[in-house]
Amino acid sequence: ILNVEQSPQSLHVQEGDSTNFTCSFPSSNFYALHWYRWETAKSPEALFVMTLNGDEKKKGRISATLNTKEGYSYLYIKGSQPEDSATYLCAFIVVAVSNFGNEKLTFGTGTRLTIIP
Amino acid sequence: KAGVTQTPRYLIKTRGQQVTLSCSPISGHRSVSWYQQTPGQGLQFLFEYFSETQRNKGNFPGRFSGRQFSNSRSEMNVSTLELGDSALYLCASTTRPSGGNEQFFGPGTRLTVL
Numbered sequence: 001i002l003n004v005e006q007s008p009q010s011l012h013v014q015e016g017d018s019t020n021f022t023c024s025f026p027s028s029n030f031y032a033l034h035w036y037r038w039e040t041a042k043s044p045e046a047l048f049v050m051t052l053n054g055d056e057k058k059k060g061r062i063s064a065t066l067n068t069k070e071g072y073s074y075l076y077i078k079g080s081q082p083e084d085s086a087t088y089l090c091a092f093i094v095v096a097v098s099n100f101g102n103e104k105l106t107f108g109t110g111t112r113l114t115i116i117p
Numbered sequence: 118k119a120g121v122t123q124t125p126r127y128l129i130k131t132r133g134q135q136v137t138l139s140c141s142p143i144s145g146h147r148s149v150s151w152y153q154q155t156p157g158q159g160l161q162f163l164f165e166y167f168s169e170t171q172r173n174k175g176n177f178p179g180r181f182s183g184r185q186f187s188n189s190r191s192e193m194n195v196s197t198l199e200l201g202d203s204a205l206y207l208c209a210s211t212t213r214p215s216g217g218n219e220q221f222f223g224p225g226t227r228l229t230v231l
């Protein structure tokens with residue numbers, strides 16, 4: 001069974017502060033790591049898809065890094081705003097071992113971020 | 118471009134009944150995946166379809182089944198409903214099955230089993 005762990009489970013951050021959280025995953029047979037933002041009453045929305053060790057991606061005030069050798073990814077939010085309040089999900093996928101192999105996204109339970117105005 | 122749509126959005130059923138949920142992917146997307154979310158659990162993968170073929174299946178009992186039509190629309194069916202099947206069911210589409218492609222999620226169907 002392939003598990004992905006996210007920490008912390010929840011986080012309260014003052015508006016304007018920066019924050020980060022972690023996604024840990026098995027490092028063997030790694031293929032890709034996804035980050036999604038899921039706001040209440042909306043659909044999960046993709047933030048990043050990362051495949052290369054050392055990869056860093058950025059979208060506005062949000063960035064992510066990836067370490068496939070040790071099996072973790074960090075998501076950073078700079079200068080938190082109320083609209084950043086959401087659950088942040090990571091998911092990983094391993095290299096398929098056959099045409100019908102393990103190519104399925106395994107999601108963590110998420111980090112629930114609340115920005116305090 | 119229209120997003121992923123799911124119908125119905127809400128559903129109430131009783132134990133023992135069966136239910137069919139529908140998902141229409143983004144135009145041009147041929148891969149559809151289904152997920153279940155229950156309180157305290159992450160998104161649990163149910164199955165993935167591509168070109169009308171099931172490519173992958175999660176660890177769910179045989180009561181959960183699905184199919185995909187030639188227009189890429191997908192349905193999932195749950196037979197003999199149990200209380201534990203109460204959940205949010207999300208579908209997601211992408212152009213083709215590849216871990217390197219972001220998935221586009223629909224709004225979900227909230228199923229309540231009484």
